[in-house]
Amino acid sequence: MNRVGGISILAVAACLATPAFAQQSTDEQAQPGGLGEIVVTATKRSENLQNVPVAVSAISSSQLANKGVFDTSDLNSSMPNLQVSSAYGSQQPNFTLRGIGVGTELSASAASPVGVYVDEVYQTFRASQGQQLYDLAQVEVVRGPQGTLYGRNTTGGAINFITRQPDLKDANGYVTAGYGNFDRKSVEGAVELTPVKDQLGIRIAGTYVKMDPYIHNLMPAGLNKTAAGGASGRNFATGRDPGGDETYAFRGTLRFKPSDTLDVTVKGYASKSIGGTAASLGAGSYKANPALFDYENSNFILAPLFRALGSNGAGLLPSSYSRAGLSDTQIEQDTIGRAETRTEGVVLTVKAKLLDKLNLTSITGYDSGLYLQTQTDCDSSPLRLCSNGYRSDFKAFNQDLRLDYSSGPFKMIAGAYYGWDTVTSNNDIDIFNLLSDVRAAVGLPATWFNPAGGFNGKGLSAGSLPTGILGKQHFRQNRESWAIYGEGSYEITPTVKFTAGLRYTTDTTNYRDGLTTYYDDAGNPRMLAVSAYGAPYFLSPVYDEAGKVAIPATGGTTPGGVNKDGKTSRISGRAILDWKPVDGVMLYASYSRGYRAGTFNGLAYISSPQVYFVKPEEVNAYEIGFKTRFLDNRLQINGSFFYYDYKNQQSQVVDQSVTANIITLDGTMKGLELDVQFAATDRLTLSASLGLLDSKYKGFDQATCAALNLSGLFPAQKGSCVQSGAGSVSVGGNPFPYAPKSSINLGFDWDAADVGGGKIKLHGDTAYTGRFYYDSFKDYSRGVLKNLATGAYTNGEGDYWVFNSRISFVTGRYTLSLWGKNLSNKLYFPGGYPNEGITGAGYLVRALPRTYGVEGTLRF
Numbered sequence: 001m002n003r004v005g006g007i008s009i010l011a012v013a014a015c016l017a018t019p020a021f022a023q024q025s026t027d028e029q030a031q032p033g034g035l036g037e038i039v040v041t042a043t044k045r046s047e048n049l050q051n052v053p054v055a056v057s058a059i060s061s062s063q064l065a066n067k068g069v070f071d072t073s074d075l076n077s078s079m080p081n082l083q084v085s086s087a088y089g090s091q092q093p094n095f096t097l098r099g100i101g102v103g104t105e106l107s108a109s110a111a112s113p114v115g116v117y118v119d120e121v122y123q124t125f126r127a128s129q130g131q132q133l134y135d136l137a138q139v140e141v142v143r144g145p146q147g148t149l150y151g152r153n154t155t156g157g158a159i160n161f162i163t164r165q166p167d168l169k170d171a172n173g174y175v176t177a178g179y180g181n182f183d184r185k186s187v188e189g190a191v192e193l194t195p196v197k198d199q200l201g202i203r204i205a206g207t208y209v210k211m212d213p214y215i216h217n218l219m220p221a222g223l224n225k226t227a228a229g230g231a232s233g234r235n236f237a238t239g240r241d242p243g244g245d246e247t248y249a250f251r252g253t254l255r256f257k258p259s260d261t262l263d264v265t266v267k268g269y270a271s272k273s274i275g276g277t278a279a280s281l282g283a284g285s286y287k288a289n290p291a292l293f294d295y296e297n298s299n300f301i302l303a304p305l306f307r308a309l310g311s312n313g314a315g316l317l318p319s320s321y322s323r324a325g326l327s328d329t330q331i332e333q334d335t336i337g338r339a340e341t342r343t344e345g346v347v348l349t350v351k352a353k354l355l356d357k358l359n360l361t362s363i364t365g366y367d368s369g370l371y372l373q374t375q376t377d378c379d380s381s382p383l384r385l386c387s388n389g390y391r392s393d394f395k396a397f398n399q400d401l402r403l404d405y406s407s408g409p410f411k412m413i414a415g416a417y418y419g420w421d422t423v424t425s426n427n428d429i430d431i432f433n434l435l436s437d438v439r440a441a442v443g444l445p446a447t448w449f450n451p452a453g454g455f456n457g458k459g460l461s462a463g464s465l466p467t468g469i470l471g472k473q474h475f476r477q478n479r480e481s482w483a484i485y486g487e488g489s490y491e492i493t494p495t496v497k498f499t500a501g502l503r504y505t506t507d508t509t510n511y512r513d514g515l516t517t518y519y520d521d522a523g524n525p526r527m528l529a530v531s532a533y534g535a536p537y538f539l540s541p542v543y544d545e546a547g548k549v550a551i552p553a554t555g556g557t558t559p560g561g562v563n564k565d566g567k568t569s570r571i572s573g574r575a576i577l578d579w580k581p582v583d584g585v586m587l588y589a590s591y592s593r594g595y596r597a598g599t600f601n602g603l604a605y606i607s608s609p610q611v612y613f614v615k616p617e618e619v620n621a622y623e624i625g626f627k628t629r630f631l632d633n634r635l636q637i638n639g640s641f642f643y644y645d646y647k648n649q650q651s652q653v654v655d656q657s658v659t660a661n662i663i664t665l666d667g668t669m670k671g672l673e674l675d676v677q678f679a680a681t682d683r684l685t686l687s688a689s690l691g692l693l694d695s696k697y698k699g700f701d702q703a704t705c706a707a708l709n710l711s712g713l714f715p716a717q718k719g720s721c722v723q724s725g726a727g728s729v730s731v732g733g734n735p736f737p738y739a740p741k742s743s744i745n746l747g748f749d750w751d752a753a754d755v756g757g758g759k760i761k762l763h764g765d766t767a768y769t770g771r772f773y774y775d776s777f778k779d780y781s782r783g784v785l786k787n788l789a790t791g792a793y794t795n796g797e798g799d800y801w802v803f804n805s806r807i808s809f810v811t812g813r814y815t816l817s818l819w820g821k822n823l824s825n826k827l828y829f830p831g832g833y834p835n836e837g838i839t840g841a842g843y844l845v846r847a848l849p850r851t852y853g854v855e856g857t858l859r860f
Contacts, residue, residue, distance in 0.1 A: 035677055042140055044120075044361075053625070097157040099738065100736070101113060103651055104775045104833040109475075115151075116129040119347060124396040127370075127392070130341075136162060151595075153595075169197070175187070175858050182851065184212075206250035215330070217242065218331065252269070253267045254267075266348055269345055270343065271344075273341045277336070277373055291323040333377040360401075373388075374389050375428060378843060383434050384468075386432075398419040401416050429471040429516075439465060450467050459542070467520070471519065472517050474515050475514040478509070481597070485501065487574075496579050499577075505569065507568050507616075509600060515560070516605040529606060533559040533608070575592075600614065621642060622643045636676070653777075665731060673692075674690045675687075676689070695739045697731045699721065700730045701733070744768040750762045766804070775834055813860070815859075822851065827849070830847050
């Protein structure tokens with residue numbers, strides 16, 4: 001069989017299905033001849049998933065292994081209406097549930113509206129959310145606002161990674177090793193010891209993964225090809241290719257259960273990931289030729305300068321750049337950075353039985369770490385148009401204390417939560433510094449200072465040459481959160497139950513020492529763009545071309561950083577009525593409110609007014625659903641219909657003036673989810689799920705918005721009308737970012753044959769994702785593109801299918817597997833952001849190409 005034919009057969013097999021969005025857990029109770037019982041903890045209690053009146057998904061450790069879930073992005077094909085993406089690659093995932101997510105927010109200080117938990121400990125820092133996918137018992141995903149038991153920052157839902165705990169039985173363990181293309185090497189293992197059976201257990205787990213880059217940079221270190229007229233400079237390409245990764249992590253868990261009334265667990269963990277930064281395959285200005293980056297297109301902020309100094313001038317600047325001739329795994333970029341993520345922490349969990357019907361749970365967690373990205377290209381070309389570097393150090397503390405009471409038809413949970421976190425960011429900004437080469441070519445000194453031409457009207461001559469923005473940003477963000485909550489349920493009859501809960505939360509956010517300093521090409525600090533002064537503060541005079549002082553030094557005491565405070569208090573909660581008319585059928589209706597805390601703009605590096613408090617966002621959600629099992633537990637069909645009323649959605653906007661602001665938008669969402677599992681035989685299980693979304697922002701139409709004058713407002717916004725470099729633009733009627741109208745998951749698991757004391761098992765899955773957009777502006781891309789009618793480039797991903805498959809030989813002690821992912825080698829872009837107005841090209845991060853490998857597991 002030829003290579004293409006083999007791949008095609010695997011792809012067709014994968015087409016038949018993916019694991020349903022609620023899989024059998026390690027706690028399941030097997031039911032011969034049917035589907036097992038799935039146990040989840042979404043309501044802070046262990047319950048059969050079919051008895052939980054919320055949309056919850058669960059993937060067991062065996063399903064994670066069958067699917068080959070290596071990082072968080074692999075969860076995309078595991079359940080409906082879940083998107084996992086990032087402009088930074090897998091080290092800083094962005095989760096979107098039912099069209100609610102962090103969108104294009106680039107700052108590490110921003111909290112996601114999808115709460116991520118590890119063993120019920122809230123993971124405040126987004127860069128730490130992709131570091132826990134090893135030795136897991138289960139992954140649970142609760143869709144819809146979770147404002148009662150989970151609390152803040154869960155307007156979209158919550159994801160809980162549950163690690164394997166010592167079971168206090170016999171010693172056991174496993175080791176798994178694998179090898180794949182791109183020289184991917186992986187080892188994962190765990191060992192569990194039980195010094196005192198039923199009382200004391202220790203589990204130690206770890207993982208190591210190393211993979212070579214799959215994208216290659218063809219631009220060598222050396223002369224920068226910015227200008228054709230003799231200007232030259234050094235670029236930062238070091239021979240490093242983007243992508244690739246080396247990750248290692250370990251976790252140690254000690255469990256002590258001296259009696260049936262006390263269970264104490266202490267867990268410590270650490271992880272580190274080092275690799276090249278995610279590479280962008282830019283997209284140009286026109287659909288007809290997406291390989292062309294047109295720098296004289298009027299949508300590009302520097303187009304007049306490129307025309308004046310390029311095709312209409314001395315040829316000092318190029319008129320365009322083309323990716324033509326490059327493959328989808330090749331780039332030409334001047335700045336290739338390095339990314340590093342580090343986390344470490346400790347968790348103490350205490351469960352005590354206080355009375356016969358009253359239990360106490362205390363969960364205490366502390367973690368710290370960093371996310372580092374050295375200077376990295378963000379214009380997708382050889383030109384030095386854009387490169388940024390980020391470093392954020394974080395530490396966080398979380399304490400949840402709750403009581404669980406159960407008596408007959410009545411159950412109640414009541415608790416209190418306290419948490420704080422600190423993020424200290426030091427970021428490097430390098431925008432338009434190809435102009436340094438032009439400056440040198442025309443004979444201006446390295447001390448020439450005119451960032452982005454902003455001072456032409458302040459004493460420099462008309463048409464004066466701008467310089468790029470070379471700056472350093474520093475700020476510290478402190479957040480503190482308090483909450484009290486309670487939820488109770490009462491069985492009105494043996495078949496009808498009512499559940500209601502409330503949570504009161506107070507969040508305080510402090511923005512401290514916000515300071516952005518601009519430098520000239522000689523490395524001298526020249527201006528404070530963001531400071532307590534409130535306006536540009538010149539540290540030294542600005543001179544015109546003749547050497548005369550155009551802007552004097554501001555003088556006086558040098559100002560410190562910006563300090564601002566924000567505080568919000570909100571009530572969130574839910575009410576649910578569920579009914580079981582017959583055995584195996586549950587119907588439910590619910591109302592819930594979710595809350596995402598207010599925040600400050602973490603990308604305020606242009607002006608002091610950018611530092612402002614952003615209002616909290618709220619979602620009021622209405623849902624009806626059903627959960628059913630038929631045919632002696634062989635067929636399971638679950639579904640839900642929902643409607644969201646969204647207020648103050650926090651959304652990042654970057655316009656043609658390079659100003660990154662956060663706006664708040666109102667909108668609505670309606671959708672449907674359907675999951676089917678079918679144990680066709682004792683050896684074959686089929687599954688399918690469907691997600692449909694219809695999201696829409698409220699507000700003005702484009703004609704009404706264009707007539708509005710937003711000058712004097714900051715941010716320049718009125719409802720859905722937002723000011724950009726191209727004028728006032730309305731997002732009214734546009735869909736939410738990362739909210740495809742449809743998504744489909746299909747899968748199968750087949751015990752194909754009994755051979756040599758073991759089984760041949762086949763797994764296949766495929767996922768379809770409909771078209772979605774990267775930001776709130778849909779086609780408008782920082783302003784209405786003048787060539788929309790003739791096919792201008794549209795920011796957003798087209799629909800795509802991804803196929804995966806795995807074949808394994810399994811015995812009681814050994815497993816040997818051959819796996820393949822993205823079998824059709826589909827080129828798609830799960831993450832990105834519109835950047836045409838700043839760099840002339842959209843920023844698109846491609847997903848992994850076809851990967852395949854072998855893997856072996858030894859259990860003992």
